[in-house]
Amino acid sequence: MVPLSYIAVATPEAAIRRTAEGQGAEYIAGGTDMIQLLQEGIVAPLELVDINGIAFDDVSVAIDGIRIGAMARLSDVADDPVIRERVPVVSRALYESASPQVRNMATVGGNLLQRTRCLYFRDATTPCNKRVPGSGCSALDGQNRVNAILGGSDHCIAAYPGDLAVALVAVDAELMVTGPTGERTILVENLHQLPGDTPHIETVLKPGDLITAIWIPLAAAGRRSHYLKVRDRTTFEWSLASAAVSLGLHDDVILDARVAVGGVGTKPWRLRHVEDMLVNQRLDQALARAAGECSADGAEPRGQNAFKVTLLRRTVERALLQIGGLA
Amino acid sequence: MNAPLTPSVGQPVSRVDGPLKVTGHARYAAEFDIPDMLHAALVLSTVPNGTIAAIDDEAARRAPGVHAVITHENAPRLPYRRMSQRPQVDAQSGDQLQVFQGPKIHFNGQPVAVVVAETLEQATHAASLVNVAYEEDEAFTRFELDRGQRPSSGNEKAGRPAETQMGDADAAFAAAPVKVDATYIQPREHHNAIEPHATIALWDGDFLTLYDKTQWVDNDRKEIAHVFGIHEDAIRVVSPFVGGAFGSALRTWPHVTVAALAAKVVRRPVRVELTRRELYTSVGFRPHTEQRVALGAERDGTLTAIIQEAWTQISDYEEYAEVTLDPARNTYACPNVRTRYRLVEMNTNSPCPMRGPGVATGLLAHETAMDELAVALGMDPIALRLKNYAEKDQHKDLPWSSKELRECYRIGAERFGWAGRNPEPRSMRADGQLVGYGMATAAYPAHRSKASAEATLFSNGTALIRTAASDMGPGTYTSMTQVAADALGLPLEAVRFELGDTDMPFAPVHGGSITLASVGTAVEAACRALLDDLSHVIGADLSGPFAGLSADDLEWRDGGAVRRGGGEMVPFEKLLRELKLDKIVGHGTSAPGQESKTYSSCAFGAVFAEVRVDPDLGTVRVHRVIGAYDIGRVVNPKTAHSQCIGGMVGAIGMALLEQAEWDERFGRVMNSNLAEYLVPVCADIRELDAFFVESEDRIFNPLGVKGVAELGICGVAPAIGNAVYHATGRRIRDFPILPDKLL
Known part of the structure; x- marks a missing residue:
């Protein structure tokens, strides 16, 4: 693990300022994936910006949809009566994620951004285009039982590992994102990018972007x-x-x-x-x-x-x- | 004040060290708080074969907190003296891996440097700055049967023969009216004990203290004495608690030498704690093994031919071999048996024993083949096994010292409800899932070794028992306390048992399920010696209550001495106080005798499994496993039960989940972490139960015990595989049985 600095922030503005300005700063929320990535030497940020102090962690129902704060923990969202009743696909996907201990730590915003479990991405001694662009893809002809059969390229066949994002796509969910240039919404379906020849670029998020909430339209919540x-x-x-x-x-x-x-x-x-x-x-x-x-x-x-x-x-x-x- | 005590042996006593463990007070190797201690981080090779061309450690040396970067270029040369007799836990030929003594690389993951720094984080970071350039050689990373070689004479002498033949198995097989012939694959598996291996080394002048995770402190000391060319008396090894090992801590691995070497270089105590990834190359593993089993039988099920051949992987620097083919030779009666054993040298770290070493692997193939034969015969799998019941150890041509396997089959089948099985595959369903019942025989040889113990009775009426044994989880602390309490006639609370220190009387390896039979008998002997001594003293005390009496006239119970045939009990406190003794000490040793040459001893079991298989998705879940076991006398039914169901959990992994995903291009296990190397989680475990049949083996040892640990994992994986066959009609011979294979 490369030495790094750490700062805790309490507002989105402070968080964004830190990551947009600072070179090599990364957010940490629940940390359930970030700690693994740090320990394995897969990422090496110079600074960790701890956003756990940002209180976007509630589930609320509006006239036209359900809003889930990005800092809500997987376990809380899974247990939420509104989520269980209106969008069981989301509750179920969360219960099927990880373990109770991990679900108690991990945030829904962070969960959407968890990195692939491709064995070669996770082992820093082997070539991996996603980890080190241009180094090659070891999974194409390697231990690729867990890898993707859809959307791969000659540069990467790493599978997206999460459950929540898949469930959110099925309920037309959007993300509320705040960044250096203001607020915008992104369909969860459009959050992740195909690897193509840039597998190291995984989402449409830009430096400084912070997911603040997940929005599920009520129309989708009415479906079974x-x-x-x-x-x-x-x-x-x-x-x-x-x-x-x-x-x-x-x-x-x-x-x-x-x-x-x-x-x-x-x-x-x-x-x-x-x-x-x-x-x-x-x-x-x-x-x-x-x-x-x-x-x-x-x-x-x-x-x-x-x-x-x-x-x-x-x-x-x-x-x-x-x-x-x-x- | 002294109510009559019931014997503690045979009672389901809770772990005496349980409170220490659940409150965090049990101290494991990495947790000793040593003043001035520095931390080490390893640099491991990233190529499977070759030599180190250059090491650039400049940046690492300049990194904050770094005290030393030790590589083959600057490491002190170590003598690595040969041991006159190799301990049985080491590979029986070849040379152990020598750390930092030269540029040769044998495998991907070999330690090439160690960084010692003030903090673990500093050491880890600096280690990442060490750049190593290699000249690569062609590596053997593919498991190829053609490259199989005969075991060397050392291994042949140690019971791993290249070939054995009884009768004429090939001719009998050719002539057999019913036969099966298939190949079975068991992948490389890793112990993955929850406690990572760790060593703290501390030099005080020329005296070395090691706090280590080990199943054998005495051998740890001996090995390090030979590596450093120093006298054993100049080393103390301390290892009071081991957080699971399953065989991975039997021998002394290179990181122990690294700790001692680094501590010598920096003249400060040094701690080495392996990461989960490092555990995949820094300690051993259960080797990848492929087996051919050919069975021939008469139409009534009588076995006429057993042929079993095994190929297993070894490293290119030493030859670790297993007794994989023992089950083929002695599980069933058969006049014609042939075995062949071959070793495939590869660029890998060395394998080592993992729970039920060899036997669990051999049984996996053998008991699956027996199930296939039962299908071919249209015969009930239990009936087939009873038909070929081995009334003696036919390979050794010796009688069993005890064998209650028939009773195991009977009780196991009854408790499981085997009679409710429709033998037709795919015939049973529940909740939309295919239901399968399968069974297999379990067996593991019972051995014992020379052991010693010291018993001390204090004038406050308490006793302390010490021996350099180990407790990696089975409950040594508890069972030994029970044995000593009964031998001394004391309540459990009055007995304290200590282990895991070379300052204590020598003990054999805590492995191979030998501890209770070996150390337990020594503990009992030490207690007897103590009481003999005490009886001499009190008999000679002419003013005392037992004047003129000898040991034969006395009984020890309820915390004191009683004249045989009746009389008042005199508490130990009173006896010692009146004799003006602070304490009285007894030493005991025990060892196997002639019976080890005139009998074959073995623990047995019958294992029954029920699986549920999704007919479309291929997922297999183990609904229940029931085992009936003959383990001799049961000292502690609670811990013995735990051992058995723990073995079942391990075997569920073996059957359905565990495999190292080996990349031949890199010579590397790619899933070397607990997220991707799958072991069962709590949700995979439903009903597990173990029953013990009436048994007592006083021929094997005075305690009548046979040992449990290895037995618990034996036979379970094939029982599960056989149940999968029964559920689906699909025979999977390539373990683990993942959903892919059933789609």
């Missing part, structure tokens, strides 16, 4: 939703494949659909073609099967992760069956 996560062990593991499904249903007919998947893409992956084939259809076993079948279209498996093609199809099918009470 569900999150299914598949992994090797029962808990405390990132997904091999996951599916976040949110459906507007009327008498078993799907009026509106969102399907996003995790563990398989280089970013939280929305399956628009699957959504399109669901809309105006009656949710039954055949439809779930058909939707599952095409959910891995365009997948580019690379060796050990080939199983994810089949797993993804079955995960989407199962999630649809479960949401329809058919499983």
Whole structure:
């Protein structure tokens, strides 16, 4: 770990000033990923700006949506009665994340920005374009069982590991971001970028940007939703494949659909073609099967992760069956 | 005031060191607070084979807080004297890795430098500034069966023969009407004990004190004495608590030498604590092993041929070999048995024993193959095993000193509800999941070694027992306290047991499940010696209550002495006080005798597992595991039960989760952390239970115990794999059974 300085701030303005002006300053909130990254020598900021003192940590309901403060802890949001009732896909995705101890520390804002679990990104002795641009991608022909089958490039196939972002995509969530140039909103779906030939650039956030809240429109909160996560062990593991499904249903007919998947893409992956084939259809076993079948279209498996093609199809099918009470 | 005591042996006594552990007062190696202590951080090689071309440590030397950067260029030369007899925990041929003695690189992750600084953070940072250039050589990082070599004579003599043949197994196999023949893979697995290995080294002149995580303080001292060419008397090793080890702390690893070397160079105490990643290359692991098992049988299930061949990985500098093929040779009766054992040299650190070493691996293949044979025969798996029940150790041609395995099968099947199993695969379902029942035999040889102990009875009526043993978690502190309390006729609270210090009477390695049979008998002997001595003294005290009596006339119970046949109990306090003695001391040793040559001793078990498999997603969850065990006399049913279900947890990892993800290009384990190297978490554990059948092995040792630890992990993984087959109809021979393999 490279020596670094530390400062705690109490306001977004102070936080932004510090990271926008200072060279090499990074935010730390729950720290559940940042500490790992520091200890492994994967990141080496000169300064850590502790934003835990910023009190954006409540869940509130407005006339047109639900607002989750970015500093809210995963466990608090998962337990929140409004979240549980209105957007169960979000609550479920959070319960399926990490362990109780980690959920008590980690913030929802920080969780969206957690870094990949690609084995080569996490081991600083091996080439990795995401860690050291231009050094090469070791995962392409290496131990890539956990890597992405969707959205990869010749430079990077690191999977986005999180659950919450996948669930938020399925409920049309937006992020409220404050930065050096003022406030703006970003659709969660647009937060992460494809690796292309710049896998070290992961999101559209700029230096100094601070996520202050997550906004879930009430229209999305009215849909029925569900999150299914598949992994090797029962808990405390990132997904091999996951599916976040949110459906507007009327008498078993799907009026509106969102399907996003995790563990398989280089970013939280929305399956628009699957959504399109669901809309105006009656949710039954055949439809779930058909939707599952095409959910891995365009997948580019690379060796050990080939199983994810089949797993993804079955995960989407199962999630649809479960949401329809058919499983 | 002294109510009659019930014997403590056999009671489910809670851990006597439990309060210390749960309140944080048990002190582990890294936690000793030594004045003026400095911290060390290692620099590890990043190539698998070659030589160090250059080391640039300028920046590291100039970094804040740094006292020394030690590399092969400036390290004192160490004599690394050869030991006249290798301890059984070391590899039986080759040379141990020598630290900072030359530029040769044997594996990726080899220590090439150590930085010593005021704080751990300073040391770690400075270590990251050391630049090492390598001249790389072609590395052997692929596990290739073709490169398998015979074990050297040292290993052959130590019971790891290259070939064994009884009868003519190949001919019998060719002629067998029913046969199975398949290959099984068990990947490299890591111990991942929760306590990282750590050593604090402190020189006082020429005297070295080591606070170390070790399962064997006496050997630690001996090894370091040989490395540094100093006398054992000039070294003390202290290790009162070990936070899990599973075999990783049996031998003395290079980082112990690094600590002692660094402390000598900087003339200050130095602490080395390995990071989780460093543990993957700085201590050993269960080696990747591939096995072919071919079984031939008559149509009634009688085994006619057993062929088992194993290839296992070793490092290129020493040869660690296992008894992988013992289960093939002695688990079942069969007239024709052939085994072959081969070692594949690779650029890796050396493997080492990991819980149930060799045996758990051999049984994984053997017991899976037995299940496949049962399927081929259309026979119940238990019936097949009973049909071929080994009435003796056919490999050694010796009778068992005790064997209650039939009872294990019976009780295990009954408690599990085996009778409710529909033998047809994919025939049972619950909650939308496929249900599978599987079983396997467990066995682990029982050994004992020479051991000693010292017992002291004080005039306040309490006793102190000391021996240089270890307690890595099984409950040595507790079981020894029980044995001593009963031997002295004292209540548990009056007995204190201490271990883990070379200043104490010698003890054998705390491994191979030998501790209770070895050290327990020595503790009992020490207590007897003490009481014999005391009986002489009180018999000779003509004014005392037992004047003229000898040991045979006395009983020791309820905290004092009683004349055999009746009479008043005289408390120890009173006896010693009247004799004007502060204390009385007894020394005891114990060792195996002729019985080790005339009998074969072994602990046995029958393990039953129920799994639930998702028919579409391939996820496997272990619904329950039930084991019935013959471990001889059970000194403490509570800690023995814990050991068994702990072994089951380890085996759930072995069956379903654990594997080092090895990258052949780098010769490196890529998932070397607890986030990506998966072990079971609490949510993976549902119902686990262990039962002990009536057993007592007084032939094997006077306590009648056989040992538990290794046995607990044996047979469980194949039982789970067999249950997965029963649930799905899919036979997975390449462990662990991940969802990928069942899609």
